[in-house]
Amino acid sequence: MKVILLEDVNGLGKKGEIVNAKDGYVRNFLFPKNLAIEATKDNIKKNEEMQKEKEAQKKKEIEEAKVLAEKISNTTLTMKSKASEEGKLFGSITSKDIAMALRDMEKIEIDKRKIELAEPIRNIGHIEVKIKILPQIYGNLNIDVKAL
Numbered sequence: 001m002k003v004i005l006l007e008d009v010n011g012l013g014k015k016g017e018i019v020n021a022k023d024g025y026v027r028n029f030l031f032p033k034n035l036a037i038e039a040t041k042d043n044i045k046k047n048e049e050m051q052k053e054k055e056a057q058k059k060k061e062i063e064e065a066k067v068l069a070e071k072i073s074n075t076t077l078t079m080k081s082k083a084s085e086e087g088k089l090f091g092s093i094t095s096k097d098i099a100m101a102l103r104d105m106e107k108i109e110i111d112k113r114k115i116e117l118a119e120p121i122r123n124i125g126h127i128e129v130k131i132k133i134l135p136q137i138y139g140n141l142n143i144d145v146k147a148l
Contacts, residue, residue, distance in 0.1 A: 001026050002039035004047050009035055016051055018044065065133040072108065072131055072139030077101055083124050083147035092120035093145060098129065102141075121145055 001023050005013050009030070013019045018039050021030065030036035037043050079101055082090045095115035102108045116130040124145050131139045 003030060003036035004039050004043055005030075005036050007035050016047060016054075018047070062134065062137070065137045068108070069131075069133050069137050069139035072102075072110075072133075072141050075102075075106055075108075076142040076144060077105065078144045078146060080146050080148050087124040087147075089122050089124065089145070092122045093143075094120045098141070098143065115141075 001021060002018060003021055003026055005015055005017050005019060008014050012021060021036070026036065077098070079093055079097070081093060084090065095112045095117045098115050098117070099110050099112040102110055110131055110133075114132045116132060121127055121143070124147055127143045127145065129141045129143060131141055133139060
């Protein structure tokens, strides 16, 4: 029997796929647990429309992420902290501090876990930090660290 999967099913397929399954498996497992629906012409048409909507949503997300990456790449963030005369900071600037500064100064909301900082910033100077917006889209944020 041909069915359209409503969720990922191990050993059968992923959500939205049209697959062949044994009648007993479909009647006794997939239908009762709402994991699949019968692949009628109407259901296939609805499934195709949903797939198109998902693709359009994904494209829109990617475009928004590219715009955000461009905005981040064109931004230079100036952060001030107490420092010694040699240029070493008393304390450090972490990804959390960078995320808060972006939110406060530039009105850009970024999760601190998306900021790829190998170790906290401990010196005065210019640093370029990678920010992961989507798995394949990054923005490079320029940070100028200055002494108070």
